[in-house]
Amino acid sequence: MRDGAAPAHHDTGGTQAVARALSLLSLVGRGGAQGLGLGQLAAASSLARPTVRRLLLALGAARMVEQDRATRRYHLGPEAYLLASFAAERHGILHHACEGMVRLARETGDTVLLTVPQDDHTLCLERIEGDFPVRTHALMRGDRKPAGVGAGALAILAALPVPEADALLARVAPLVGDLMPALAEDLARARAHGHALNPGRIVPGSWGLGVAIPWPDGRPAGALSVAAIENRMTPARQADLVAALHREAEAIAARLAELDPQRRKA
The missing domain is CATH 3.30.450.40 (GAF domain)
Known part of the structure; x- marks a missing residue:
């Protein structure tokens, strides 16, 4: 292994986590105005509920998703809206x-x-x-x-x-x-x-x-x-x-x- 190179399994795990988080973000976005619950996201992503909860917490900390306190459903967050507004003119x-x-x-x-x-x-x-x-x-x-x-x-x-x-x-x-x-x-x-x-x-x-x-x-x-x-x-x-x-x-x-x-x- 070259000096400074990360072990292959670390890279694979990190890439997988990013891919899963982005997939969840896409699912939340497609949930529309009604939002999606934890169980729905777990079923749609084929991930275990604890994994989905952990990834949603990370996305929430980045303000990419947010959870409605009354319904407990997840929606896109303010940072997702901001990024979408930046992309609107091009895409x-x-x-x-x-x-x-x-x-x-x-x-x-x-x-x-x-x-x-x-x-x-x-x-x-x-x-x-x-x-x-x-x-x-x-x-x-x-x-x-x-x-x-x-x-x-x-x-x-x-x-x-x-x-x-x-x-x-x-x-x-x-x-x-x-x-x-x-x-x-x-x-x-x-x-x-x-x-x-x-x-x-x-x-x-x-x-x-x-x-x-x-x-x-x-x-x-x-x-x-x-x-x-x-x-x-x-x-x-x-x-x-x-x-x-x-x-x-x-x-x-x-x-x-x-x-x-x-x-x-x-």
């Missing part, structure tokens, strides 16, 4: 999408949603409502759905390479159930038309149109969608909404392209 698609979403909601009067991919699911990052008095509530901020379920999720799925998207759809088939045949038809239509349409598949009468937001290499960073009641989704109005969605998605994509030159197309 936060919401940071770059908000202006366009507000503009769309104001122009259309309908609900505008931002959806991002998350493993075999999609997550609704933001929901901005227009001033039309009758709204659809099929998708709310923080909702997590299987891939392809909803206009934004379908737009993301359609933007993936066909073999990858088909494999993803096969994996979520048990979660989608009887919706699967219709979803496969909607996916084929989205690929052909360049935008996704959800004609009330999840909630009857609640329609949505979605357009993917691409990274420079073509992979979907997320999707913008407009949700409205069925009688506001006439064919003529759909064309106007799709044009507006493409306009804002392209503007967001241009801002994302400036963040990481290495992802630009050659």
Whole structure:
């Protein structure tokens, strides 16, 4: 062993502890506003409760997580929020999408949603409502759905390479159930038309149109969608909404392209 080199087993143990702590931090973050209890975190991480408790204490000391005194559930802490705010301009698609979403909601009067991919699911990052008095509530901020379920999720799925998207759809088939045949038809239509349409598949009468937001290499960073009641989704109005969605998605994509030159197309 070289002078000053640490024993290999020490490095392995330290790396494992860091990896476990970061995994727990990610789980806490994905717990949403309701937070997660110790037992839930232990089950999700496949770690023993004492190990999870010890790691959470360390994360708590660093202000990365905090425990609600009333519910005993864990949430992201103030230091995690601070670090996320520093990263928002480079990595936060919401940071770059908000202006366009507000503009769309104001122009259309309908609900505008931002959806991002998350493993075999999609997550609704933001929901901005227009001033039309009758709204659809099929998708709310923080909702997590299987891939392809909803206009934004379908737009993301359609933007993936066909073999990858088909494999993803096969994996979520048990979660989608009887919706699967219709979803496969909607996916084929989205690929052909360049935008996704959800004609009330999840909630009857609640329609949505979605357009993917691409990274420079073509992979979907997320999707913008407009949700409205069925009688506001006439064919003529759909064309106007799709044009507006493409306009804002392209503007967001241009801002994302400036963040990481290495992802630009050659």
